Amino acid sequence: MRGFVTDPAGQAGLRLADDLPEPEPAAGEFLLEVRGYAINPGEVGLIARRPNGWRPGQDVTGVVLRAAADGSGPPVGSRVAAVVDWESWAERVAVPSGWAAVLDDRVSFAQAAAIPCAGLAALRTLRYGGAVLGRDVLVTGATGGTGQFSVQLAVLSGARVTALVSGPQRVDLARELGAHRVLTSLEDDTVGRFDLVLDGVAGPTVAQAARRLKPEGTLVVYGGGTGSTVEPRDLYLNGVANGRLILGFIGILPHETKGEDIAIVADLVAEGRVRPLIGWQEDWTRTPDAFDALAKRAIRGRAVLLREP
Ligand SMILES: NC(=O)c1ccc[n+]([C@@H]2O[C@H](COP(=O)([O-])OP(=O)(O)OC[C@H]3O[C@@H](n4cnc5c(N)ncnc54)[C@H](OP(=O)(O)O)[C@@H]3O)[C@@H](O)[C@H]2O)c1
Structure with a gap:
């Protein structure tokens, strides 16, 4: 064979x-x-x-x-x-x-x-957000193999979906996937806050996304990238009371x-x-x-x- x-x-x-x-x-x-x-x-x-x-x-x-x-x-x-x-x-x-x-x-x-x-990871990470109808969901690596499913499934579930992409060259594609808003950086005061973040990038994105959670928001990190550091004070100092962090082989x-x-x-x-x-x-x-x-x-x-x- x-x-x-x-x-x-x-x-x-x-x-x-x-x-x-x-x-x-x-x-x-x-x-x-x-x-x-x-x-x-x-x-x-x-x-x-x-x-x-x-x-x-x-x-x-x-x-x-x-x-x-x-x-x-x-x-x-x-x-x-x-x-x-x-x-x-x-x-x-x-x-x-x-x-x-x-x-x-x-x-x-x-x-x-x-x-x-990719479909398993996208579906199963989205479930950590519970009923996302009308809620704010951020998908990082949004035009990647898993992120593209995450965007589409979150939109289908009725969420207001923000896509984070690696650069301006990916913006149109993220919109075609159905994202309501597309960002190229989280380091901007206009970014807002999210009930659920689905992160496939890891690294510094983890702490940046943690600071953008709503109180009791959920950050799901399924990406295998290295250099992720998130401190409890990242959350306290940004008003993220009782944020939830999920990590692992979710797919x-x-x-x-x-x-x-x-x-x-x-x-x-x-x-x-x-x-x-x-x-x-x-x-x-x-x-x-x-x-x-x-x-x-x-x-x-x-x-x-x-x-x-
Ligand atoms: N835990 C699980 O069960 C599970 C399941 C599936 C996947 N994973 C892991 O999840 C990660 C993503 O998987 P995937 O299949 O979606 O991979 P992928 O197809 O390679 O997509 C990765 C996405 O992240 C973006 N990206 C990479 N580095 C970035 C950076 N430094 N800043 C901003 N964006 C960046 C890429 O942008 P470009 O388009 O510019 O490259 C791409 O859109 C991988 O680490 C994979 O091993 C885990």
């Missing part, structure tokens, strides 16, 4: 191997013919840290080749979007039944590939409901109410080329690789 493995001598630290073992699904897993996947920033870092034959790949979409032996999960022939614990950048992969959503015919494989990890956990949460986003895509922003789309054999574009921060939204069987 063909699939990507890490190899320090290969382009972007990857090599397309042709001698991989066939997946052996456990009882609660089905066998998927891979038709596409997206690249997540976390994988980019892991490829450098696991150089010897490790097999990346969390997001995946494709067609069920063999149903799960225990009767769980979708039947043969179903089109699905899913997350897996690695090894999806290959021709076939084993998928836990509860980590997959069956796709409506209106969702393309490219759209489906864009959804899993990943809980495991049990991943499939149903991917389905929520995929169904919104089917209805045309969410449009995944895909900034780079190529044949899967060009996976290493995507890393050059990612390193240059040239991709808006998701980098998607597609595979014809």
Whole structure:
């Protein structure tokens, strides 16, 4: 079987191997013919840290080749979007039944590939804000792979959405996603205050966003950037009484409901109410080329690789 493995001598630290073992699904897993996947920033870092034959790949979409032996999960022939614990950048992969959503015919494989990890993170972080109807939500990294879903889901939920983007070149795109207001900096007295902040940038943005919370506001930091420091006095001195800070692998956990949460986003895509922003789309054999574009921060939204069987 063909699939990507890490190899320090290969382009972007990857090599397309042709001698991989066939997946052996456990009882609660089905066998998927891979038709596409997206690249997540976390994988980019892991490829450098696991150089010897490790097999990346969390997001995946494709067609069920063999149903799960225990009767769980979708039947043969179903089109699905899913997350897996690695090894999806290959021709076939084993998928836990509860980590997959069956796709409506209106969702393309490219759209489906864009959804899993980013869609989960956007949906699950938004839930920390409770009922956001009419409330002020700030989304940082708003034109990134996850932020673009966050903006769209928050708008759909009735929030007044402010997008923070990395520069003026991203402003129009954030508006196209539906943001009511677009900022390029939080260091301005006119920024205002927010009931909920969804932060995928981390670093100094964390403290800047904390100072912009309303009393009892919630700051959710899901980004893996370094150099984040927030002091309790950042909040006290700015009138943020009892602000709430949520940190962690929010997209990943809980495991049990991943499939149903991917389905929520995929169904919104089917209805045309969410449009995944895909900034780079190529044949899967060009996976290493995507890393050059990612390193240059040239991709808006998701980098998607597609595979014809
Ligand atoms: N905790 C979880 O469960 C979870 C789930 C998904 C993702 N993540 C993490 O969340 C982060 C974002 O993920 P993603 O998929 O959205 O990544 P992404 O597609 O690379 O998007 C990152 C966004 O942040 C912006 N950005 C980066 N550095 C910035 C800076 N210094 N100032 C302002 N904006 C900046 C980028 O702007 P440009 O457009 O200019 O590049 C881009 O819009 C990553 O660290 C990822 O590992 C965590």
